Structure formats: C-alpha cells, structure tokens
Amino acid sequence: MIKSVNSVRKTTFSIFIAFVFSVSIFLFIMSITPDYKYLEHKEFYSQDLTGEKIFIFGSSQIYALNPVDISSHLLKQGHDYTVYNLGQGSSDAEEQLRTIDFVISQEPKIVVYGIAYQTFYSHGRTIVETPPESLISPPKLSDLLSIISLPYNTGLLDNPKFATINTFNHFYQKQTRNFQEELEHPYLNTPFFVRTPNAEIPAEQKDLEKDGKLANYKGNEIYPMNKNRTYSALKELTHILNDHNIEVIIFTTPHLKNWLEQVPVQQKEIFNSMLDDLEKEFNFEVFRLHDKYDVMDIWIDNDHHIAHSEKTDFYSEEVAKMILTRIDE
C-alpha cells in the first residue's frame, strides 16, 4: 500500500518535472529563436519616424499602393503626412496583432487596412465557439502565456507556431537563395515588400479567362464571423488602435471580375456580413473597392494588379481620397 502511494507520488512528480522542463525549454527556445519576420518589424518600428504618420496594412493585394503618391495627394489638399505602406505578403490580422505594440509606440494618426476575401481564409484555423460568459471558467492557455514577458519576441507566445514556421522558412530560404543580397523595394516607404518585376507586366487576357489556370479560383474556407479567427483579430486590432486614439480606415482591395464570379455565394455572404458588422460596430464606412476595377486591363493575376504603372495610379489616389474623407469627418 505504502509502496503504491509512493509510486503514485513518483509518477505525479515526474509529470510535474516534465511540465516544468518542457515549458522552460519552450520559453528558452522562444526567447532565442530569431523570428525574422518579427525582427524585421521590430527594426523598422524602432526607427525615429518623425512627423505625422499614416500606416497602411494589408497583404500582397496592397503591393501596388505607392505611399509617396498618397502623401503628395494629401499634401495637395494641405495635409502633411508621411505615408508608409507596411503591407507584407500573406500577412493577416492575427500576424498584425503581434506587432501592435510597436505600431502604437509610433503614434500614427491613421491606420489604413486593406482587406480581401483572403484576409479571412481559415487555412485550418477556427475559433471554438465559447459558452455563455455567465459560466465560471478557468483562464485560457493563451491568456496565461501572454502574462509571461520575454526579453524580445513579445507576442510570440500568443502563437508560437508563427515563430517556429518563420524560423523554418528562413533556414529553408537561406539554403535556396543568397540571403545577403540587397533587397530592392518597389517604392519608398515600403519596408516589407520586395520588388517583384513580374508585378509590372499585365497578364495576357487568355490567362485570365475563366477556364485559364490563373482565373481558376483557388480559395480556402471562410468561416462565419463567430468562428473566424482573423476576423476576430481584425476587430481586436481596430479596438486597440481606437483605444489609443488612432483612426482606422478599412477598405476592400480590388479583384478581377472572373475571380469574383467564382467566389462561392456563401463566401460572398459571409464577407459582406463582416463588412456590415464592422460598419455597425465601429460606426464608420468600409470603403469597397473589391468590384470597382474588375474589368480593367490592369491584372497580373486574379487578385493583384500591376504596380509601377500610370495605369494603376488611381489606386493610390483612391486610398488618398478615403483618408481625406475621414480627415474631413
């Protein structure tokens, strides 16, 4: 009997030790793991960015926005702002939340966020619907972890997978290309976009036809609002920025007509319900560009149009107008 009790204690102690060691090793790895994407942001935001600032967030769909053009449009109307296009390929609101403290520290006047259908793709992620708040429940693991502060990589603990994958990708890329080469940016004030010459050549019409490979809609699941993690992250981001007196402008990025026609009706409904919900919750207008330029001859693929061209200057102008509208309000 005593032997059995001792064995139970030994096993319980072993479990405790395993937890302590694994969590300690995990925290150690997190604190030394160079999450290059995160560090890139940290480096940018640690600069002394003087003057009134406007930040633009989004993914590759905002590549064609020229922040210098936007600044000059605003200046013509008597508003002196330095605009930064801080978009990054495949970035989403969850990733953006990780660097929110850096953003706030720079005290931008306005944050412009370009969203698309892709912003809300699940890629296997969902929110588990939570029970009513009246229930007493233990704290969430993520809440517990976010209490812990590491020397750097703050925010990583909310989603360790980001760090693991970024590190993995970094080493993979290092093997496949010369990492030391100087990266060229498409315009000034676009620190996270790398110049891609392909983005300057419009695709041929046959490639964009419905049965052509480019126009074949390769989407992903968009979960409804109550189960959509990136939508939840976008709202959280907007709330945090608003709480710090930073104005938020949200617009939908343009898409090609053929592509839009292939988006399943259910996804369109979910997307539109999100836009309506954002307008209702934050009491602002969501500027809708997603079907505004769908038939123009400006596309390199389904959801990206050409950059570095007079043909697409209207895009930057359109965003400048949104900012002016909000400033006037």
Add this chain to the structure above:
Amino acid sequence: MLFTTIDFIVFFVLILAAVAIIKHRKFQHLILLGGSYYFFYFSSNYLIVLLIFSTILDFYLAKMIHDTKDAFRKKLLLTISLAGNLGLLGFFKYSDFAILQFNILGNYFDLSTEIPLFNLVLPLGISFYTFQTLSYTIDVYRGNLTPSKTLSEFALFVAFFPQLVAGPILRAKQFLPQLREKIQNFETTGNIKQSILKNSNLKFGITLMAFGFFKKMFFADNIAPLVDDIFFNPIGAESFTIILGALAFAIQVYGDFSGYTDIAIGAAFILGFKIPANFNKPYFATSPTEFWNKWHISLSSWVRDYLYLPLIFKNRKSTLRVFTGLLISFFLIGLWHGAGLNFIIFGIIQGLFVGIHTVIRKKIPFLGNHFFFKTKLGTIISIAITQYLTFFSFLAFRIHDMDHLFYSMQKYLLLDFQIAETIGVIQSHKISIILMVSFMIIHFISFKKGNLVEKFANLNYFYWVLFLITGILLILLFYDGNPTDFIYFKF
C-alpha cells in the same frame, strides 16, 4: 470543453484530486457525475436538458421493460424508447437536411413555396449518447442485461465525461459492472482508505493521453491546412494533388479522432475505468471488412449488433440478404456521420466495398485463402488496395460540394499523370508534408513493434520524463494559440 484546452486540464486535475481525496466510492461516483454534467454544461449550456431527458427516459423505460412479463407491453415500451431517442436525434440532426431535400424536390416540380429551415444548433455528442442509451434499453429488452439499480449509476454511464461527446460508444455491459464491482468491493472489504488512484493506471493513462494530445495537436492540426487548401476548391487539380489530399485527410482524421479516443481512454483509465479501444491500426487492414474491425470499432460493432445481425437474422446464408444488410447498415453509418449527401455517399461506397468483399469471400473462397495473400508481397498489395479504396471513400467524407466531390473522385480513379501543380502544393506545405511522412513512419513502427503506448508507459522514470518533455515541447512549438475543434464533435 475541449480536451486540448487548459480548461480541461484544470478540470481534470480538480476531478482527479477530488476522487483521490474522497475515498468513498459512492461519493466518488457522484463527483464524477456532477463533473460530467459540468463538463457538458460548459460546452452545451441549456442543451444539457436533452442529455438528462434521454437518461431519465431510458432509465425508467428499461426498468419497466425488465419488470413486465407481457411481450406486447415490452415491445411497446421499447418502441417508445426508440421513438424518443431517435426522434430527438432526427429532429436536431436531420430535420433541416430533410426539409432542404424536400424544398429541392419542390423546386423541381415548380412548387412555389419553400418550407423554412429550423437552423437548429446540433447538440454536442447527441449521436454518441443516443446510441449508448439505445443499446442499454435494447439489451434489457433482449434479456442480456439487468437494468441499472439507481438513476445516478445509469446517469454516470450515459454522461461519463471522457467519452461523452465523441465516444467510444460505451455499452452498459462494459461499464456498469465496473461501477458495481467497485462499490461491492468497498462494501465487503470496508476498506475506506483504499484509493482508486493506482500508479500503473496513472502512468499508462498519462502516456495514452500524451499520445492522444500529440496525434491531435501536433499531427492532425498541422496537417489540416494542407487538406483545407486542396479540398476547398479541387476543380482543376491534378490527380496526384487529389491523392495527396486524400492521404493527408486520412492522417488528419485518424490523428484527430484516435487522438480524442486516446485522451478519453487514458483519462478514464486514470480514474479507474476501462473503456474499450476504438482503433487498431486501421491503415494496415488488408480488406474493407478488416478495416471496419479496426476503425471506429465501437460504432461498427454497435451497428453490427443492433442493426446488421437483426436484419440478416432469418437468412444468414442468403448472399443477397447479407449484401443488402451490409448496404443498409453502411448507409446508416454514413448518415450517422452527418446530415449530408456526401456522408450518405461515403456510407454507400464503404457498404459496396465491404459487401463485394464479403460476397467474393463467400462465393470464391479459394481466392481469399490463396497462398499469395499470405506472403509478404500479397499482404502489402492487399493493404495498398484496401487503403487506396478507403481513401477514395474518404473523399466523400471530406468534400461536401457535389461538383467538387465528383471531380475529385474522377481524378482519383483516372490518373492524369500531371505533376507540376502537385509539386507546387508540396513546396508550399513543407511542414505538413514532413509531418505526414513522420506520422507514417511512427505508424509503421507501431504496427511492427506492437503497442507503443505500453512500451512507453513501461519505460523507467528518466526515459518516461524525456518522452513527456519531447511530446509537450513539440506540441507547444506548433501550437497556434487557439484550440481547434475535433472533427467528430460535429457528429
């Protein structure tokens, strides 16, 4: 309450502590019952009423069935039980599906009105606990089981939290004796201080739970993005991409469901209860029939005992009867998984595979006994064919859109030998691919070396702690901040 949340860990530790501190068995069972109801209420809120209704209904009906001598009255009471349980299941799970089909039919005949959908929330675990209570009443009706003496005992059988929401589907014959045995032991020995917490149970249970967490959180959740990307819109995809998707889904669904089952069985084992296994390396099955003896065993054996065998009872020798019985059984297995045409197709395909295999075995016995199938090469070929067919049926499990499903099935069977897109998919999902390969290697080792859980549970403490550290660390490094639903929670 998801197993993969801190909420569950805290809840389980509290329950375990309470069970360890309070030695009296009857109180322990009351704690487990209260805990199980809290567990269910935590996730399902007011829908707990359905669980309680189902429990009370079957407890009293079974008692009345047992007490009555009148055969007609017995049958009537059983019918009430069936109607009550299947009525609830049908209403909550299938009413919208039925209305939708009716409306489609109405549109076809140009009827101008449509019946509005109920848009009901699917109560968590209803398919599992309904089958559990049904088996209890049917067993009492058949005279195979003495009804439970107390409502609390029966309620614990129905609501026992480790297996409440996604099985394995327990039989009263397996669970009630475990409760009684302990209580009787306690009463006869009077050993109040005897603890339910045994070291062997604790170590084995924790090892099994660790395997479960690892399968779900490390493998299944990190392979899911690849599956989602391939099957969201497979139109235009190459054959090899579809096959890759089917293989990835097979690993995901196995990791997800058997992971859940491992956690459930492990948790129950620590609490002193034995829950039967639900999986036995199904991807090494050499025939469709063997696959169903190794996959979701509690469901397939339930359907066999309560549906298939009664269906063919009068004429087991008739091939047609056996074939039809199998088709009906698998049709219902498909429908059990969800209210959707795709699940019905999944069931029918599996029914055809098992039916054809059974007929071949019956009509051409020399083929089944041929020495070639007993050789290594024969076994490998049998496994490969069985799994190729199984993964084909999994397409219907995963893809809900009919156009997408038929396109994928066509590409899966009629290979186009294109590879360019598949390479692109592999390159953009490197981590998922690495995990798939790792899973297959571990699964193979587990097949060759026997029960890995037992081997790890028997390690000395130093290596056991190393095993736990490695598992927890990998889970943490690939944790994306939010727990993901288990696939079988939707059923």
